[in-house]
Amino acid sequence: MCGIVGVFNHPQAAVLSYYALHALQHRGQEASGIVTMYHDGVKDKKRFGVHKGEGLVLDVFSEHDVFTKTLRGEAAIGHNRYSTTGSNSLANIQPFHFNYTGGNFALAHNGNLTNTRSLRAKMKEDGAIFQTTTDSELFLHLIARSKQKTQIEQIREAVQTAQGAYSLVMLSENALYASRDPHGFRPLCVGRIKHEGGYAYVVASETCALDIISAEYIRDVEHNEILVIDQKTVDTGEFTSYYINESMTEARNCIFEYVYFSRPDSRIFGTPVDKVRRKLGKNLAEESPVEGSEDDKVVVIAVPDSGNTATLGYARVNEKKYPSRYEIGLIRSHYVGRTFIAPGQDKREFKVKTKFNVVRGVLEGNKVVVVDDSIVRGTTSKSLVNLIREAKPREVHVRITSPPVKHPCMYGMDFPSSEELIANHYDSEEAIAKELGADSLRYLSVEGLMDAVPQGPGIGYCTACFTGSYPVKVDLASTKLATEE
Numbered sequence: 452m453c454g455i456v457g458v459f460n461h462p463q464a465a466v467l468s469y470y471a472l473h474a475l476q477h478r479g480q481e482a483s484g485i486v487t488m489y490h491d492g493v494k495d496k497k498r499f500g501v502h503k504g505e506g507l508v509l510d511v512f513s514e515h516d517v518f519t520k521t522l523r524g525e526a527a528i529g530h531n532r533y534s535t536t537g538s539n540s541l542a543n544i545q546p547f548h549f550n551y552t553g554g555n556f557a558l559a560h561n562g563n564l565t566n567t568r569s570l571r572a573k574m575k576e577d578g579a580i581f582q583t584t585t586d587s588e589l590f591l592h593l594i595a596r597s598k599q600k601t602q603i604e605q606i607r608e609a610v611q612t613a614q615g616a617y618s619l620v621m622l623s624e625n626a627l628y629a630s631r632d633p634h635g636f637r638p639l640c641v642g643r644i645k646h647e648g649g650y651a652y653v654v655a656s657e658t659c660a661l662d663i664i665s666a667e668y669i670r671d672v673e674h675n676e677i678l679v680i681d682q683k684t685v686d687t688g689e690f691t692s693y694y695i696n697e698s699m700t701e702a703r704n705c706i707f708e709y710v711y712f713s714r715p716d717s718r719i720f721g722t723p724v725d726k727v728r729r730k731l732g733k734n735l736a737e738e739s740p741v742e743g744s745e746d747d748k749v750v751v752i753a754v755p756d757s758g759n760t761a762t763l764g765y766a767r768v769n770e771k772k773y774p775s776r777y778e779i780g781l782i783r784s785h786y787v788g789r790t791f792i793a794p795g796q797d798k799r800e801f802k803v804k805t806k807f808n809v810v811r812g813v814l815e816g817n818k819v820v821v822v823d824d825s826i827v828r829g830t831t832s833k834s835l836v837n838l839i840r841e842a843k844p845r846e847v848h849v850r851i852t853s854p855p856v857k858h859p860c861m862y863g864m865d866f867p868s869s870e871e872l873i874a875n876h877y878d879s880e881e882a883i884a885k886e887l888g889a890d891s892l893r894y895l896s897v898e899g900l901m902d903a904v905p906q907g908p909g910i911g912y913c914t915a916c917f918t919g920s921y922p923v924k925v926d927l928a929s930t931k932l933a934t935e936e
């Protein structure tokens with residue numbers, strides 16, 4: 452998970468980063484940070500401006516002074532944190548910044564490395580002292596310890612050594628670097644904005660971060676690529692690009708980004724998420740419609756917000772087959788903070804109630820189809836079915852626009868262990884439906900999922916959490932890193 456952004460050649464680089472991070476808030480709500488690079492005229496040196504904190508972007512950067520006094524400079528990188536490795540300590544908030552023989556350098560990472568433990572152990576033996584408990588810090592050590600002569604070669608060596616999933620933005624004294632691992636698990640795109648001083652260049656996890664600052668989308672950072680944005684880019688509009696590995700690996704884009712994680716108004720891996728999500732819903736309705744009649748119309752509702760777009764697709768196809776209609780039956784509150792549970796209240800149920808409420812008139816007495824993107828542990832789905840039942844529908848049918856999640860993610864999505872995944876506890880959809888308290892449950896098939904995403908030469912997906920087929924070998928010990936050390 453995590454959201455990252457980089458801005459180069461803009462007088463308000465930090466402000467643009469701030470808005471971009473705000474648009475990427477869904478990718479991480481735990482902590483946020485921005486690091487800028489500015490020229491100190493008095494000492495004629497490049498310096499860092501740094502501001503980080505726990506919580507949402509709006510809270511972390513609430514003081515205007517932060518932008519005018521601390522975060523000065525024409526280049527910046529930013530990060531929204533969603534921890535998958537490492538504890539929640541302040542030291543783990545990115546971007547990380549350091550000074551080495553190559554000068555000042557900052558880095559922000561989205562993804563999970565799979566060889567963390569072995570790399571860390573080796574570096575510790577060699578005398579490295581780690582400041583954080585994240586896998587991302589490894590990049591700093593790899594770059595700083597590289598014997599390569601140029602900075603780009605140091606970065607290239609570092610990313611060649613790291614394995615697993617990484618989308619990176621890196622800021623040096625003269626350039627902004629952007630890179631995606633050889634499989635391209637996580638998305639990363641490039642845009643530009645015209646201003647009085649020419650073009651500013653922006654790199655971000657998703658295009659919704661470009662839209663909010665009115666940046667024009669140029670292209671994606673390709674998998675297996677290191678992209679350099681520097682003065683030459685500003686002067687000529689051209690990027691310098693390097694391969695990470697000489698031999699090209701087929702892309703393995705995280706298919707779950709389309710299912711759930713990215714925003715529907717974003718374009719990721721070159722394709723609008725909204726389009727894929729509608730198709731997921733349509734394919735599910737083709738596979739598993741819910742029958743109704745003129746006297747017994749089906750009401751199709753979404754679990755907001757992540758289920759909204761796919762539900763439109765589902766409802767459209769279902770209404771072509773049977774009398775049915777799309778309705779808004781669940782309302783989501785966006786202002787959920789900490790919940791204080793009174794004695795006797797069920798914690799999970801109460802959490803769901805603070806987040807969702809039912810529109811009773813829509814559900815009461817009807818055959819309701821509730822469409823959601825995925826089921827992980829099943830505890831939230833169970834509470835949600837309970838909540839819907841309180842509005843006294845006649846039947847509740849659950850439809851999921853992805854296959855059963857049966858395997859943990861090793862590349863940056865915060866899934867629990869195999870034992871905690873509900874799909875591994877029951878051997879049929881009927882049994883899971885019973886556990887959830889629903890009249891029926893149907894998942895989208897793997898074929899239906901693959902049919903909804905773009906296909907073609909050079910396009911490939913990671914589907915490991917559904918199929919168990921992991922594109923990069925996993926050093927299982929690595930996934931438990933950090934907090935226990």
Ligand code: SF4
Pocket residue numbers: 636704705706707708859860861862863864913914915916917
């Ligand atoms: S395992 Fe699932 S969530 Fe993780 S990268 Fe692969 S498709 Fe994405």
